[in-house]
Amino acid sequence: QVQLVESGGRLVQAGGSLRLSCVASGLFFSSYTMGWFRQAPGKEREFVAAIRRSGGSTDYADSVKGRFTVSRDNAKNTVYLQMNSLLPEDTAVYYCAASIKVRASREYEYSTWGQGTQVTVSS
DSSP: OOEEEEEOOOEEETTOOEEEEEEEESSOGGGSEEEEEEEOTTSOOEEEEEEOTTSSOEEEOTTTTTTEEEEEEGGGTEEEEEEOSOOGGGOEEEEEEEESSSSOOSGGGOOEEOOOEEEEEEO
């Protein structure tokens, strides 16, 4: 059974930092591009960041460039999202997802999703 489980979301003040984790099971982790998406209340889910199989290449949404860093540990089947300088507009449910594509930034390119973790940034 393929499963992605996110953790690390909580309430944090603006300007603070959080690190989200996503542990994968039931798939050959190092063969997948891993992505992070988020969905704010009343908005569509949007791409945040992605990291390719070996971890050598990453992609970011413009809104998080310079503040967020995606990384992965293939030995631990885990992908991380380090979020710094958080803003109230970063408040959302954050999802990790797995894609067999070499490069993926669109929802339809991801076949497996976690249940999400809530990040709330207070002003």
